[in-house]
Amino acid sequence: MEKYYITTPIYYANSKPHIGHAYTTIVADILARYYRLKLGQENVWFLTGTDEHGSKIAQVAEKEGKDPQTFVDDVSALFQLSWKNLNISNNDYIRTTEKRHEDVVTEILTKLKSAKTPLGNDFIYSGDYEGLYCVGCESYKKPEDLVDDKCPDHNKEPELLKESNWYIRLSDYAEILKNKIQNDEIKVLPADRKTEVLSFIEQGLEDVAISRQQVKWGIPVPFDKDQTIYVWVDALLNYISALGYPNDEKFKKFWPANTQLLAKDILKFHAIIWPAMLIAAGIEAPKELFIHGYFTIDGKKMSKTIGNVIDPNDLVSEFGVDAARYLIVSQFPFGQDGDVKADEFKVKYNSDLANGIGNLVSRVITMAEKYCDNKIPALKYTGTFNLTALWKRVEQNYVDYKIFENLREIQELISWADNHIAETTPWAKAKEGKAAEVNQILYNLIEVLKQLAGLLLPILPQTGAEILKRINFASTDIESIKTLNNLDSKKTLDKGEPLFLRK
Numbered sequence: 001m002e003k004y005y006i007t008t009p010i011y012y013a014n015s016k017p018h019i020g021h022a023y024t025t026i027v028a029d030i031l032a033r034y035y036r037l038k039l040g041q042e043n044v045w046f047l048t049g050t051d052e053h054g055s056k057i058a059q060v061a062e063k064e065g066k067d068p069q070t071f072v073d074d075v076s077a078l079f080q081l082s083w084k085n086l087n088i089s090n091n092d093y094i095r096t097t098e099k100r101h102e103d104v105v106t107e108i109l110t111k112l113k114s115a116k117t118p119l120g121n122d123f124i125y126s127g128d129y130e131g132l133y134c135v136g137c138e139s140y141k142k143p144e145d146l147v148d149d150k151c152p153d154h155n156k157e158p159e160l161l162k163e164s165n166w167y168i169r170l171s172d173y174a175e176i177l178k179n180k181i182q183n184d185e186i187k188v189l190p191a192d193r194k195t196e197v198l199s200f201i202e203q204g205l206e207d208v209a210i211s212r213q214q215v216k217w218g219i220p221v222p223f224d225k226d227q228t229i230y231v232w233v234d235a236l237l238n239y240i241s242a243l244g245y246p247n248d249e250k251f252k253k254f255w256p257a258n259t260q261l262l263a264k265d266i267l268k269f270h271a272i273i274w275p276a277m278l279i280a281a282g283i284e285a286p287k288e289l290f291i292h293g294y295f296t297i298d299g300k301k302m303s304k305t306i307g308n309v310i311d312p313n314d315l316v317s318e319f320g321v322d323a324a325r326y327l328i329v330s331q332f333p334f335g336q337d338g339d340v341k342a343d344e345f346k347v348k349y350n351s352d353l354a355n356g357i358g359n360l361v362s363r364v365i366t367m368a369e370k371y372c373d374n375k376i377p378a379l380k381y382t383g384t385f386n387l388t389a390l391w392k393r394v395e396q397n398y399v400d401y402k403i404f405e406n407l408r409e410i411q412e413l414i415s416w417a418d419n420h421i422a423e424t425t426p427w428a429k430a431k432e433g434k435a436a437e438v439n440q441i442l443y444n445l446i447e448v449l450k451q452l453a454g455l456l457l458p459i460l461p462q463t464g465a466e467i468l469k470r471i472n473f474a475s476t477d478i479e480s481i482k483t484l485n486n487l488d489s490k491k492t493l494d495k496g497e498p499l500f501l502r503k
């Protein structure tokens with residue numbers, strides 16, 4: 001792999017970001033930072049943004065007495081500010097109300113109008129439809145999708161809509177999509193999501209309306225200006241409009257995406273409508289879709305009515321940037337559903353960060369100050385913890401999206417170092433005058449701090465960089481961090497302030 005392009009969904013600009021949006025975005029940031037260390041800055045592109053058209057947004061804007069553009073300008077600014085507060089390193093931020101996006105959507109729709117399906121039919125055709133539309137989902141629902149006549153995701157009765165629309169002939173794509181997903185040409189991960197999509201396709205695909213007569217807040221259909229383009233068709237195209245499709249060098253270099261992250265709520269749009277549109281337009285489909293879990297807060301669905309919505313900015317104010325990132329991604333394995341327990345943030349902060357990383361760094365440097373004249377001994381690593389094997393596991397975990405497992409690897413390294421200190425008691429050895437042994441123990445521990453810093457760089461970027469500074473290791477090049485025994489014995493250490501104050 002020479003380049004890496006990763007995307008998050010573009011979030012609805014209907015209200016400020018919550019911890020669910022932050023979860024996907026932080027994981028994308030961790031992966032982007034990891035691949036930058038591996039492939040070089042210039043070979044990684046990380047995109048996020050906001051989805052700003054459609055009836056859902058227009059309705060909220062109206063309720064707030066704002067025109068839709070002003071409304072989405074304000075909400076999108078809140079998203080961008082939150083990502084800045086969380087130290088998210090996105091290379092670009094796409095808004096679907098930007099001209100660069102609208103131009104590409106218009107161009108692709110025009111192209112699709114003359115496209116043929118694999119069975120030789122027109123990809124786009126006009127027809128009438130009567131159905132139940134859920135504004136929350138921005139999609140039609142079948143009666144069997146409803147519980148007590150309501151959309152189970154939004155707890156609202158859908159509206160009956162009857163419109164003449166433009167359709168895309170998805171039904172002609174069942175075979176080709178099934179094959180591409182089956183043979184991992186489009187890799188859908190984890191495996192149970194692949195099975196879910198395949199069994200959905202096997203039931204046969206229905207055509208989808210891609211235009212709306214009654215929605216004014218959208219991009220006009222280029223060949224029928226009385227209608228606007230269905231918000232999902234508009235939104236999905238962000239992944240290529242932001243790269244400057246079709247002529248920009250960025251598009252040529254980075255498309256197809258290596259990783260598109262999303263949660264299960266929007267799987268079908270990404271695994272079916274999106275690749276079908278791309279295939280019809282003669283554009284390559286994305287390489288991998290990773291569908292992570294959906295979480296509840298204290299056992300309940302996040303909702304404004306319940307009042308359990310967590311604002312990631314509040315976590316940053318309470319715990320700091322790196323800690324907020326850590327607390328959000330360390331709740332449960334990535335890819336599984338889970339429950340976030342608000343009370344546990346503090347417990348985890350104290351155990352993993354203050355007593356874990358922070359305490360280890362401070363103990364090691366304090367001992368080096370006392371027993372080694374605050375210098376790095378001129379020795380080689382002899383510790384029993386196999387650091388090379390650790391990196392192998394960590395790198396494979398990144399390929400497999402095992403972010404949670406990597407947090408665990410980090411905690412295991414810290415436990416090893418804590419135990420090593422307890423077992424070897426350098427303070428007692430110093431008293432007994434065993435200077436050579438003490439030097440060796442401290443060399444091993446400082447090497448562990450260097451490796452720990454490297455492991456932290458993608459996840460807790462400020463902490464990783466700070467540890468390297470404190471052990472006076474000048475490079476942030478991952479290969480040199482991984483290389484054992486390259487600490488400079490002429491350098492001194494800097495204890496500094498506690499990395500994480502206990503709460």
Ligand code: ME8
Pocket residue numbers: 008009010011012019020021023024051235236237238261262263264265266293294295296302
């Ligand atoms: O669906 N747990 O936007 P959206 C985990 N605009 N992840 C969560 C979550 C939770 N409880 N809540 C939200 C849209 N997410 C469309 C996308 S893309 C072309 C258009 C995350 O604001 C997760 O990534 O509803 C989910 O897929 C996304 O936010 C939905 O964001």
